[in-house]
Amino acid sequence: MKQNKNDISRREIRSVTYIGAVINIGLSAMKVVIGQMVGSLAMVADGIHSISDLGTDAAVLLGLRLGAKKADQSHPYGHGRAETFTGGLVAVVLVVVGGAMIYYATIAIAKDEVTKPHPVIPIVAVISIVSKEWLYRITKRIAVASHSPSLYANAWHHRSDALSSVAVVVGFIALVFGFGHGDQVAAIAVGLMIIWIGVRIIGDVLRELTEGAVDQATIERVKGIISENSAIRQWHQLRTRRVGREIFLDVHILVDPGLNVIAAHEITQNLEDTLDAECTRPVNVTIHVEPDIPALRR
DSSP: OHHHHHHHHHHHHHHHHHHHHHHHHHHHHHHHHHHHHHTOHHHHHHHHHHHHHHHHHHHHHHHHHHHTSOOOSSOTTOSTHHHHHHHHHHHHHHHHHHHHHHHHHHHHHHTTOOOOOOTHHHHHHHHHHHHHHHHHHHHHHHHHHHTOHHHHHHHHHHHHHHHHHHHHHHHHHHHHTTOTTHHHHHHHHHHHHHHHHHHHHHHHHHHHHTTOOOOHHHHHHHHHHHHHOTTOOEEEEEEEEEETTEEEEEEEEEEOTTOOHHHHHHHHHHHHHHHHHHSSSOEEEEEEEEEOOGGGOO
């Protein structure tokens, strides 16, 4: 069951990432060429952002490939953290892209470069907004369902591209109303937004790398499954952590002290099977069986 979940998740992640790459190629070419033709700094920056999306798409696919490697002697818990690292890499790219947009827009303002409004700008921007927002939504849905940190970061990369196109439209409107630096100010606003998103994702990655527990909703679900097992009289010392898309947890359970080893094993196997079936992400369980005696109760 666990392997089947992993296989399904990998197929979905791979498919949506390839779709994103195709869209990014088309958008980046259109934005850069048209942006240079009409002299729109925000649109050129937007196009470069779309090009950077291709790099993060490649990073997601690489992390997926490395993370799919089976556990071995050097990595007994598997290679799931490869996806976590690629998620961090995508987030760093977001921060760099946001910083570059702010830098070049600030230089343009300092040089008093004024962009003239062109009717093709909002048309291209709207195409980008619609396509990238759609891509963000389907990518995020698969990322949440598969609990993929790298795909989640890439989803926000798509959303940041849509937001940068929104800023292009805002800048165009400002230009129409006579504010000559509207294009550059819009680029700065987008840059700040992208940096904020990147920093937030980096925080999530660091939380996993420092052995942070899984989300509270999953913990409550695990507690409920253990408590619903009538053969388990009491339990304690539940610990959880994430390794990429997988959950690793261990728990101590108290059972009837009169049970033989076979019966105790059946209880643990049943608990493992239930956790694997009820949780949406792959679960790796270590269960410590203890006799239900007063000295061990907590």
